[in-house]
Amino acid sequence: MIEFLLDGHSQVAPYMQLVQQVKQGLRTGLIEPGDQLPKVRSVAESLAINPNTVLKAYRHLEAEGLVEGRPGVGTFVRRTLAGPSLAGQAELRRELVGWLRRARTAGLEQEDVVALIQTTMRATFQDDEKREEIA
Amino acid sequence: MNLALEAHSLGKRYKRNWALRDCSLQVPAGRVAALVGPNGAGKSTLLNLAVGLLRPTEGTLHVLGRRPDGDRDLLDRVGFVAQDTPLYPDFTVSELITMGARLNRRWDTPLARDRMEQIGIPLDRRVEGLSGGQRAQVALTLALAKRPELLLLDEPVASLDPLARREFMQVLMGSVADGDTTVLLSSHLLGDLERVCDYLIVLQTAHVQLLGGVDELVNEHKALTGPRRQRADIAGVAAVIRESHTDKQTTLLVRTNGPILDPAWTVHDVTLEDLVLAYLAYPAPGRAVLGVAK
Amino acid sequence: MMWLAWRQHRKQALFAAVGLAALAALVIPTGISMRNAFTDSGLAACLRGLGTTEFLRGDGCDSLSDMFSGRYETLATLSMLFVFLPLLVGLFWGAPLVARELEHGTHRLVWTQGVSRMHWAGVKLGLVLAVTVVAAGGYALMVSWWLGPLNQAGQSRMAELSFDVQGIAPVAYTLFAVALGVFAGTVWRRVMPAMAAALVGFLALRLVVLVQLRGNFLPAHERTFPVIGQERPNPTLGDWTFSTGIKNAAGEVMSTGEQIQCGPAVAGRPDAICAPYGPGAYNFELYQPAGNYWPLQFIEAGLFTAVAAVLLFLAVRQIRSRIA
Numbered sequence: 084m085i086e087f088l089l090d091g092h093s094q095v096a097p098y099m100q101l102v103q104q105v106k107q108g109l110r111t112g113l114i115e116p117g118d119q120l121p122k123v124r125s126v127a128e129s130l131a132i133n134p135n136t137v138l139k140a141y142r143h144l145e146a147e148g149l150v151e152g153r154p155g156v157g158t159f160v161r162r163t164l165a166g167p168s169l170a171g172q173a174e175l176r177r178e179l180v181g182w183l184r185r186a187r188t189a190g191l192e193q194e195d196v197v198a199l200i201q202t203t204m205r206a207t208f209q210d211d212e213k214r215e216e217i218a
Numbered sequence: 219m220n221l222a223l224e225a226h227s228l229g230k231r232y233k234r235n236w237a238l239r240d241c242s243l244q245v246p247a248g249r250v251a252a253l254v255g256p257n258g259a260g261k262s263t264l265l266n267l268a269v270g271l272l273r274p275t276e277g278t279l280h281v282l283g284r285r286p287d288g289d290r291d292l293l294d295r296v297g298f299v300a301q302d303t304p305l306y307p308d309f310t311v312s313e314l315i316t317m318g319a320r321l322n323r324r325w326d327t328p329l330a331r332d333r334m335e336q337i338g339i340p341l342d343r344r345v346e347g348l349s350g351g352q353r354a355q356v357a358l359t360l361a362l363a364k365r366p367e368l369l370l371l372d373e374p375v376a377s378l379d380p381l382a383r384r385e386f387m388q389v390l391m392g393s394v395a396d397g398d399t400t401v402l403l404s405s406h407l408l409g410d411l412e413r414v415c416d417y418l419i420v421l422q423t424a425h426v427q428l429l430g431g432v433d434e435l436v437n438e439h440k441a442l443t444g445p446r447r448q449r450a451d452i453a454g455v456a457a458v459i460r461e462s463h464t465d466k467q468t469t470l471l472v473r474t475n476g477p478i479l480d481p482a483w484t485v486h487d488v489t490l491e492d493l494v495l496a497y498l499a500y501p502a503p504g505r506a507v508l509g510v511a512k
Numbered sequence: 513m514m515w516l517a518w519r520q521h522r523k524q525a526l527f528a529a530v531g532l533a534a535l536a537a538l539v540i541p542t543g544i545s546m547r548n549a550f551t552d553s554g555l556a557a558c559l560r561g562l563g564t565t566e567f568l569r570g571d572g573c574d575s576l577s578d579m580f581s582g583r584y585e586t587l588a589t590l591s592m593l594f595v596f597l598p599l600l601v602g603l604f605w606g607a608p609l610v611a612r613e614l615e616h617g618t619h620r621l622v623w624t625q626g627v628s629r630m631h632w633a634g635v636k637l638g639l640v641l642a643v644t645v646v647a648a649g650g651y652a653l654m655v656s657w658w659l660g661p662l663n664q665a666g667q668s669r670m671a672e673l674s675f676d677v678q679g680i681a682p683v684a685y686t687l688f689a690v691a692l693g694v695f696a697g698t699v700w701r702r703v704m705p706a707m708a709a710a711l712v713g714f715l716a717l718r719l720v721v722l723v724q725l726r727g728n729f730l731p732a733h734e735r736t737f738p739v740i741g742q743e744r745p746n747p748t749l750g751d752w753t754f755s756t757g758i759k760n761a762a763g764e765v766m767s768t769g770e771q772i773q774c775g776p777a778v779a780g781r782p783d784a785i786c787a788p789y790g791p792g793a794y795n796f797e798l799y800q801p802a803g804n805y806w807p808l809q810f811i812e813a814g815l816f817t818a819v820a821a822v823l824l825f826l827a828v829r830q831i832r833s834r835i836a
Binding site: 271273288357 | 519520620625630833
Binding site: 089124134205 | 388396
């Protein structure tokens, strides 16, 4: 069974940390479809966090279709991570390397690159969300 | 929405000082609410009022729908741990449990005994022989053994070492997971409460400064940075909580009521701690109640 | 709640029981030996012979009586110390009852359990008052029994300090002391100040009643007998004489605090001691007759019990509404 950790200093919200740890577990094969996730009560108790936070994480995973809750029994893993295929990722990776080289040639330092990526990422994803809402 | 606690213009005066003034707030049922503020802000006063140890000077207070004035039925349903966890020093832990059983109509002796065993506190130990952390655990267990609908904790971990603090919160969260208890706990240290609370009340100088669900509050507030300028109305900003200027840059902590689209401003998320500190640094009596959770 | 009240005050009840037992162990053997000496020395018979005659000629039972009293003088003086017992009970049982809870903050624990403050106060007060009455009744009974022969031998049981440790008055004093302690605790909310206040209040009222009021509860009687003559009042009547003096024939007070007796005039010249007072002068004494003992006991017990009741009412009112 997976055991959760919480980084109190991380910028990432606690429930999202739990979500990420489940996904990481799926990626590394630590948990597989059919495995049970720890009960909400025991996670809340061992990490000293609000049970609603755990519930929120499990509901998020359920909305993504990764787990399913069986009332009275527990929460179980439904399927593995249908992530982008390795081939697809390799393509993105190649494009990114090329872009990074161009950025360096243009004179950007690492911090500049990170700042640029972060602000653009936020703006783009927000835009996309809005477009999805309208659509 | 069920309210575990509701106050309207609640005020309490001691001789000439107002410990609490014009305090209006709600705590929805099922939440774990944090009552935060510096010492002397009125946190203990509010909790003591809620449990009937104090009587309001003005305004109204309803706990689980009833006035807490000497209401014995209400006392059966509300668990309370006072500041400094008062216990009878010459009683053994077992005798304290017996006391609870004799004085309360709803009482779960097996639960109390099991908990003590889990935490490793011997039942025949006298209270004066317990450490601070153990006393806090005993006091919490006594409150939990009532199987209360509402649990009020006044700075329960203030004088505990980090390990004792963690253990206390573990027991509390386990208990919250078990049932439908609403919890209201106060602290002057936000760090203790961040992981644990999903509702927030900020008190400063006897007034409520901030009130609402933690998620909503964190989503609604943003930090805006941009080139230095006079503050003007910005679309999407409902109120500016704090502003600071350097010679080149202006930083604003704002409450939003819509998306900030103005490209001149860079929008950052804020942590709960930043948020609370900003409200505490700039207290305003009669500040509007915000972000009431649905 | 009964369980809690008992658990909190069981030590006090134990002290009371041990105290009474110790007292009995002291009082009963000495009392029995005193009663034996009373009859064996012939004092009992002598006193029976005197009866209730108001005036005596000659020795009466004085020598036997002085011998008897002298033998038990130390013990009798020690018994006067019982006057402080009600105060001690009030300080150690009454003052901490509410004050200790408030001082240690445990009222925040016990008043938030499923009992109302009134129920809490009622049971605690009820228990402490019940034990008080039993304990006080116990020692009053024992001391009254013990002092019996001494009372008959001429130490009036209505005299100051003797009156205060016998009969039902001690029970009322103890109730008053406890009520005062409890009330002081609800006002000062800390044990030491409450004890101090109870100490002052107790001594004040007791002294005022003892010195100023007791003599005036019932009308005083006056007894007179001539300066010249051999008759004097019977000292074993048990009356409480609180004022003596000499008046002249016209009834004016010539001196106080003394009484004189002289032989008849010899050859027309009066005795040197009696001459200054003129012919027809007489001794007087103001007294409460022995028969007024129980009426006075009831009056004083009633007074202190009434004050105790008022104090308890005020204390309960403090608990209910003022401590908030």
